[in-house]
Amino acid sequence: MLFLFFCPGSFGADTDEVFVMEGDSVSLTCLKKNQQDRIKWYYNDIRIAQMNGDPSKTCTDVQCNEGTERFRDRLKLDHLTGSLTITNIRDTDAGEYKLLITRGNSDSEKIFSVSVHDKVFVMEGDSVSLTGLKKNQQDRIKWYYNDIRIAQMNGDPSKTCTDVQCNEGTERFRDRLKLDHLTGSLTITNIRDTDAGEYKLLITRGNSDSEKIFSVSVTGVPAAEQDEVKRKTVKEGESVTLDLDVKRNPNDVMTWHFNDILIAEITEDQSQICTDFQCENGEERFRDRLELDHQTGSLTIMNTRNTDSGEYKLKINSISRRRRRSVSSEKRFDVTVTASGLSSGAVAGIVVVLLVSALTAVGVGVIYHRHRSPRKAVEEKQRASVESPNKEKEIFLQTQIEIT
Structure with missing residues (x-):
């Protein structure tokens, strides 16, 4: 999707605020340029594009003398209007964009403040963890849902709160919010379709504020599919596979838990992959009866016993190094092992x-x-x-x- 932002009227010191969803494209422009105008675009005071009457001096990103390769062919400069389009926008592209137009001996400029919203998709009933940059000990953290404060923390434990405990909070989440005191990340458990919307993280560090916006979409699962995926019944002695029907992202960290005890883990580092007693603090309950699919993360329990009945929980931590963020989700399986009669x-x-x-x-x-x-x-x-x-x-x- 392409968003166009025009600035009618004369240039001035005003700043236009631009909001765009991650992955979309945005076009920043102002007045139609004259043929003699010289155009320069800056991102956080670094020149990223320019054009004038000399085609040899037209450039974008790394081609410009002072440019960087941060955008990597995601910038397009319109030779007729001088507008700048950013395609496949990322959260790291958020910031201040300045347009400088030189007409004769006079300069004029326009500033655009671009905010990029993270898109987060989660299945109803699962959990999701929203986080930005790792917080310093002195940082003050506030979380908002549709502009209503739902969590906060700072150096004073008495002022740490979630949901109804916050002064301006509401009881909509009812003990389904968890605030990580080390990172400031917010986890929403057993998410519902009514939890969809805009979540804003506000970090105050000294006298400066920074914010991060997450657009959360909650998708439902048909009842038949919920039964198939979340509930498994198997006869004692047979095998059962807890599958995800998706291919695992190489950067994902997956951990399997049985009644909250770690029984399997798969990571990008092959040496860290483990099952049962091989895992840290693991137990020898299954004794070589577990098989882990490295492609999908699915878990197979062989030669099941009635003591294997219970809740199996899969936690997926999706890490994006380029975007410096982590999104967690959770999947639960209820396994029932029934007696099979005489073998x-x-x-x-x-x-x-x-x-x-x-x-x-x-x-x-x-x-x-x-x-x-x-x-x-x-x-x-x-x-x-x-x-x-x-x-x-x-x-x-x-x-x-x-x-x-």
Whole structure:
């Protein structure tokens, strides 16, 4: 998106305030220049562009004698109007831009004060951390939401507050704000769509003030997707993957926690990647049952047990070195491990026991028969002698065969 800022009327000492979203383009211009006008643009008193009747002396950024390479081909100078366009604007481009026009023997100038708003996108229900420059111990910090003070801190602990505790605060966040006493960063937990808007950080250092503006957008997640992503049910002994369905940014620092205990970490430094007891203050709860995907940051738990049920929390800290800022987000997974009944190993064990029992019973029967048969034969022989001589012979012969 391109924003145009014109300055009607004559030049003077007034400063025009220009607000632009990070990543957009902005065009700064004033009066249409005459063909003989000489144009110079300055950023914080450093010349970044110029043009006059001599094309060889037209330049932008590093091409100018006093220029720097901070913009790197993101400056465009209009040869007809003298306007300056900054494309793909960054928060480091915020500051004072001065236009100097020399017409004959007279000079005139116009100043533009450009503020760049950071765009922050966060999913509803997640957490986000907003921070600017690291604060000095003497810095006084104030945070505003849509011009309402919601947090502040300084050297006096009694004046540190968040939300309703602040004099001008409101109870809209209700214990969902956390203020980092070391950096001054503000974290909003369990964010809601009503939390979207403009957040301003005001830092007072001595007699000077500096500010940083964040434009926060909260996007919702369909209920079906929330159930799929945030709740996982798995049978004991099976594996479950807590996935993000996105490719990890190389600069992201990801940490996985189980019931608030660190169980895995992935960073840009390969030597710092760890799982379970390898991590600092980690425990040996999972014992080589964790797998970490280095591309996406997804976590897989293998051979799950009922003791693995609980809350798994992923914290993502996205660091932008070029923009000197850090944005944190958080994702939660509720994992339930259910009993799976008899495993295949248990079933196989039971079958073996039954077979052994059956074979043992057959063996006992055979032994019993072999010990019992001769005695039984003698008894039958005695009974037969009474009945008939022929029967006695028949029984005698059968007895001899059985004994043999």
